[in-house]
Amino acid sequence: MTSxxxxxxxxxxxxxxxxxxxxxxxxxxxxxxxxxICFTIAEIFMRHGCHTVIxxxxxxxxxxxxxxxxxxxxxxxxxxxxxxxxxxxxxxxxDKCLQEFxxxxxxxxxxxxxxxxSLEDMSFNAxxxxxxxxxxxTYNVSKVAFDKYMKDHGGVIIHITALxxxxxxxxxAHVGVAKSGIETLAKHQxxxxxxxxxxxxxxxxxPVEATEGFNRLTMGLTVEQINQMVPIGKVGTRQEMGEICxxxxxxxxxxxxxxxxxxxxGQWMVSGDE
Ligand code: HXC
Numbered sequence: 001m002t003s004x005x006x007x008x009x010x011x012x013x014x015x016x017x018x019x020x021x022x023x024x025x026x027x028x029x030x031x032x033x034x035x036x037i038c039f040t041i042a043e044i045f046m047r048h049g050c051h052t053v054i055x056x057x058x059x060x061x062x063x064x065x066x067x068x069x070x071x072x073x074x075x076x077x078x079x080x081x082x083x084x085x086x087x088x089x090x091x092x093x094x095d096k097c098l099q100e101f102x103x104x105x106x107x108x109x110x111x112x113x114x115x116x117x118s119l120e121d122m123s124f125n126a127x128x129x130x131x132x133x134x135x136x137x138t139y140n141v142s143k144v145a146f147d148k149y150m151k152d153h154g155g156v157i158i159h160i161t162a163l164x165x166x167x168x169x170x171x172x173a174h175v176g177v178a179k180s181g182i183e184t185l186a187k188h189q190x191x192x193x194x195x196x197x198x199x200x201x202x203x204x205x206x207p208v209e210a211t212e213g214f215n216r217l218t219m220g221l222t223v224e225q226i227n228q229m230v231p232i233g234k235v236g237t238r239q240e241m242g243e244i245c246x247x248x249x250x251x252x253x254x255x256x257x258x259x260x261x262x263x264x265x266g267q268w269m270v271s272g273d274e
Pocket of ligand 1: 112113114115116117122123124125127129130133162163164175205206209212213214216217256
């Protein structure tokens, strides 16, 4: 089965809220950066002077996205094909980053798997697959980035999580377990790696429009319908998620580590009330 290569587009008429050089000269490795939220995180970082390496399983998509990002921002982005479940491939991706740029300042762990499935219908392999992509994948990339660069130079690691585990969301046990595990991992990493100058955080988006997750998980509801379920009256945008990560990756967030930034317009507190 061949999967369609979706063409990503960059933001139009981007307005700067932060100084455009706040990540100047830095390098970020972004898993899942070929599409969706993490594509836009890469774009926002690049618009602020940061070179990027985008990592994913689909080389053709990575190549297209890296060309689009470089064209829009004038900053270098290179693709690195890897399945984050496989340490050998993760090591090769981090090596590629270090060979190309000689540094790795920020790691965004955004690659994740998801589908809607009840516990009753879920196979052993389906549950295991999500733990392997989300928890082990996040662990693998963090470990390699730390071992090969951050333990000697410091850095910032941001895991993209979710809010599914806060209320035991239906049909999402596999992902809820994985994402809560990642938030636990972040606390341990923050404590153990803090003395080495590494800050570790999670960003937990709610529904974000124009993403694969939104399309898959909102079960046919429109953006307008979901907007009405959010206390602030609107779902998140990819730009908003990118700018939260930008802040966390910058020196402005120097005191923040081990935390999860919930970025869902308050939806988790009222979900189930509608
Ligand atoms: C039930 C399913 C399934 C489904 C796959 N499986 N899809 N079970 N319902 N819809 C089962 C398969 O049958 C198989 O089990 C096992 O899972 C592994 O599937 P594979 O396709 O062989 O694995 P793989 O090729 O590694 O793909 C993993 C994948 C991936 C997770 C299924 O293809 C995927 O879903 N990619 C989507 C990525 C995505 O949507 N990213 C956005 C995440 S959004 P058996 O027993 O048959 O062998 C996100 C945000 C969440 O994370 C928060 C939202 C609010």
